[in-house]
Amino acid sequence: MEGNCEQLGLRIRRKRTVLVYIAVGFLVLVVGVVVMARWLARSTEALMPAVPSGRVKVEQANYRLYQSSSTLAPGTPLAAGNTVARLPQAGASFRVRVGMENKERFMSAKQSSAGFYHSCAIVLNDKAYCWGSNNNGQLGNGSTTSSRVPVAVNMSGVLAGKTIKQISVEFSTNCVVASDNKTYCWGGNSNGQLGNDSLTNSNIPVAVNTSGVLAGKTIKQVNTGGFHTCALAISSKMYCWGLNVNGRLGSSLTSVLSKVPVAVNMSGLLAGKIIKQMSVGYSSNCVVASDNKVYCWGGNNNGQLGNGSTANSRVPVAVNMSGVLAGKTIKQISAGGDHSCVIASDDKLYCWGFNSNGELGNNSSVSSSVPVAVNTDGVLAGKVIKQMSAGFSNTCAVDSGYGIYCWGYNSNGQLGNNSTNNSRVPTYVYVPKENTTIAANAVKLRAQYAKKTAATCQAVAAGWQDVTNNSALAYSAAGPNNGTAIAAMANNPGLPPTSVGHSYQSIVRPGSDTQLTFTNNRDINSGETGLWDLALTDNGLERNTNYCVRLAADTTAAPGTSIDTYSHYPEFKTADGSLDIRFADATNAILTNPTTVFSVAMTSKTASTKTAKLSNNSSQQLEVANSLSTTGWSVSLAATGGPTAKWAQTGGTANYAFNNTNADQGQLSVDLSSSVFTASGSTPLGQACTTAGLSYGAGGAFVAGTASANSVTLATASSGSGLTCLFKLQNITLKQTIPAYQKPGTYTLPVTVTVVAQ
Numbered sequence: 001m002e003g004n005c006e007q008l009g010l011r012i013r014r015k016r017t018v019l020v021y022i023a024v025g026f027l028v029l030v031v032g033v034v035v036m037a038r039w040l041a042r043s044t045e046a047l048m049p050a051v052p053s054g055r056v057k058v059e060q061a062n063y064r065l066y067q068s069s070s071t072l073a074p075g076t077p078l079a080a081g082n083t084v085a086r087l088p089q090a091g092a093s094f095r096v097r098v099g100m101e102n103k104e105r106f107m108s109a110k111q112s113s114a115g116f117y118h119s120c121a122i123v124l125n126d127k128a129y130c131w132g133s134n135n136n137g138q139l140g141n142g143s144t145t146s147s148r149v150p151v152a153v154n155m156s157g158v159l160a161g162k163t164i165k166q167i168s169v170e171f172s173t174n175c176v177v178a179s180d181n182k183t184y185c186w187g188g189n190s191n192g193q194l195g196n197d198s199l200t201n202s203n204i205p206v207a208v209n210t211s212g213v214l215a216g217k218t219i220k221q222v223n224t225g226g227f228h229t230c231a232l233a234i235s236s237k238m239y240c241w242g243l244n245v246n247g248r249l250g251s252s253l254t255s256v257l258s259k260v261p262v263a264v265n266m267s268g269l270l271a272g273k274i275i276k277q278m279s280v281g282y283s284s285n286c287v288v289a290s291d292n293k294v295y296c297w298g299g300n301n302n303g304q305l306g307n308g309s310t311a312n313s314r315v316p317v318a319v320n321m322s323g324v325l326a327g328k329t330i331k332q333i334s335a336g337g338d339h340s341c342v343i344a345s346d347d348k349l350y351c352w353g354f355n356s357n358g359e360l361g362n363n364s365s366v367s368s369s370v371p372v373a374v375n376t377d378g379v380l381a382g383k384v385i386k387q388m389s390a391g392f393s394n395t396c397a398v399d400s401g402y403g404i405y406c407w408g409y410n411s412n413g414q415l416g417n418n419s420t421n422n423s424r425v426p427t428y429v430y431v432p433k434e435n436t437t438i439a440a441n442a443v444k445l446r447a448q449y450a451k452k453t454a455a456t457c458q459a460v461a462a463g464w465q466d467v468t469n470n471s472a473l474a475y476s477a478a479g480p481n482n483g484t485a486i487a488a489m490a491n492n493p494g495l496p497p498t499s500v501g502h503s504y505q506s507i508v509r510p511g512s513d514t515q516l517t518f519t520n521n522r523d524i525n526s527g528e529t530g531l532w533d534l535a536l537t538d539n540g541l542e543r544n545t546n547y548c549v550r551l552a553a554d555t556t557a558a559p560g561t562s563i564d565t566y567s568h569y570p571e572f573k574t575a576d577g578s579l580d581i582r583f584a585d586a587t588n589a590i591l592t593n594p595t596t597v598f599s600v601a602m603t604s605k606t607a608s609t610k611t612a613k614l615s616n617n618s619s620q621q622l623e624v625a626n627s628l629s630t631t632g633w634s635v636s637l638a639a640t641g642g643p644t645a646k647w648a649q650t651g652g653t654a655n656y657a658f659n660n661t662n663a664d665q666g667q668l669s670v671d672l673s674s675s676v677f678t679a680s681g682s683t684p685l686g687q688a689c690t691t692a693g694l695s696y697g698a699g700g701a702f703v704a705g706t707a708s709a710n711s712v713t714l715a716t717a718s719s720g721s722g723l724t725c726l727f728k729l730q731n732i733t734l735k736q737t738i739p740a741y742q743k744p745g746t747y748t749l750p751v752t753v754t755v756v757a758q
Helices: 027-040
Strands: 045-049 055-067 093-102 109-115 117-124 128-133 149-152 164-169 175-176 183-187 204-207 219-224 230-234 238-243 255-265 275-280 284-288 294-298 311-318 330-335 339-344 351-352 368-372 386-392 396-397 404-408 422-428 444-449 472-473 501-508 526-539 546-553 570-575 581-585 607-614 623-627 633-640 646-649 655-657 665-671 677-680 694-696 713-719 726-731 730-736 751-757
Touching: 055 128, 055 526, 055 546, 093 546, 109 396, 109 404, 117 164, 128 164, 164 219, 164 230, 175 219, 183 219, 219 275, 230 275, 238 275, 284 330, 284 501, 339 386, 351 386, 351 396, 351 751, 607 623, 623 646, 623 713, 677 694, 713 726
Parallel strands: 109 164, 109 386, 275 330, 330 386, 501 526
Antiparallel strands: 045 055, 055 093, 093 526, 109 117, 117 128, 128 149, 164 175, 175 183, 183 204, 219 230, 230 238, 238 255, 275 284, 284 294, 294 311, 330 339, 339 351, 351 368, 386 396, 396 404, 404 422, 444 546, 472 526, 546 570, 581 623, 607 730, 623 726, 633 713, 633 751, 646 655, 665 730, 677 726, 694 713
């Protein structure tokens, strides 16, 4: 604020400080150092301890910033989910709800197979795992207990010493081709679909009968349907067993079922062709022939034959190869309940048939009698599909990186994502919970922050430091006790597409700088995101600046790789602070045009000296309010007109100097010998503001031709002076010498008081 003043006028200028950082020289060296630092800090897989042994992959994901709150529930969100939030004012306290996702997925699957209420896969060690419904023992682990995450198939008994080469799952039955090139099955057997010459269910694998048509045969593929099963021998001959309604066994057999394999008739449309791959569905069968085309037969009420109609066919019909399959050849076919899928020559998935549960994977529930493309905008983005399986109401696939995905019906957890929610688009399948749960108190973490010095927080390679109770981004001094469990909230940050649920952890607000680590108070299961509330405060961050927050492993207490493969960082921007100076009276009312009046001087033959208070401790106080500078500030006094300014006679032309080298010719000086400071307010950490770090200048006279020609320092403050504090500068005395025989009149000298950052 500026204004002309009466008598000795003080013109006060309120100035917002601009901090300027100048980088000079060594630019090439700096760039080189940054590049090297980023190379050394490149991301690695982030691992955390798991139970019973080993480590699991984790990643920081999800956050939201809220206003501060003294309750378990944080205050109003400061921004939408994963977006930059602006702090409301300098020194603001706030809460960050931040997550760490247990990203261990079924990353080691060679092949998957989807059934009705369950699914199975072969992992890289050639063992089989299954998940979902288990009422008929179809999980093969010797029990009838269902599981929403994979469990190991029993490899004792007939599979002892063998590995699994191929697996097939359907309604309630599973079959595999083992390393001895023979077939083994387990699960439901009401129609003889286990092929072991019985009708008894089995919750562990049993051998398919090889005393008949399979004697001496080398099996390269097995496939289970609704209530029947077929195998393809290395000779490209097919054999089937189980239910034979509508002739689905493909033989001349007239009985309703067969408890042992029978040979499939290869005459008719398939005559002369070699069967490269076959698939058995609930009510239809499909094959890929030597011409790389697909032929299907059987039920077609939902368009599962893929020929553009819904008419059943007892003989093979060609799948429509126009539309999305135009110009493509088929690498693999899988017939499900009432839908079928293929992998085409572009390594992408296409499905057709029934879709009320999203089993076609195209993010709709509309059935289609012609092929449609499976959605690749989510977890399948950029993936190359190597193998897939259509189940009764769901579908599963494996990519070239051994990632496994399922979609469709999920009432019994058959998607393997630790939930029972259907999905119309592909979702990740997770590994068994018992092997990948991060047990309670298994990890130690730290919160860290850094100034955003790159285009994204992910690209910030250096400058990270721990959040402490006294750092520039500090833990808040107020709020619920450290370690208090948090609860679910309606405005939780949304889960990333790879996560299946929240694991609510605790408030993080350590009591001391030596207690910086925190742990997971509760288990974080496979696919879950653990959530903590960080209670933080701006304790001296740079103004109007973006900052990033991350979680890092405490590598001293829990050796392992720090969490540096983040998907989302909490990011916020500090408030635009100010460094202001003003005059105020004892009631703290601002004095807009303050006037300092010297006592009346009498004209005499000698120079005289008069004094006045620039700032006293009651009616006129000079106050500095700092919500900007963390490095200190200084206050100076100067004549507004510069070093050539004069005391000017009101209504006349007379004047005299304020900075003459001869004091008798007019010289203004500042006396700070009796000056005092007071402070009020509180710091961002809730501590009472003090005068620590504040000092008055040396004072002295304004003297032309010297450093004090037009500037005298009144006071300085070091970095120890707190943000959001109000400092009062009191008992500042001015002395002015008046030349001999000075012409009578009223004289004024506008002056300016300025505060700037150090």
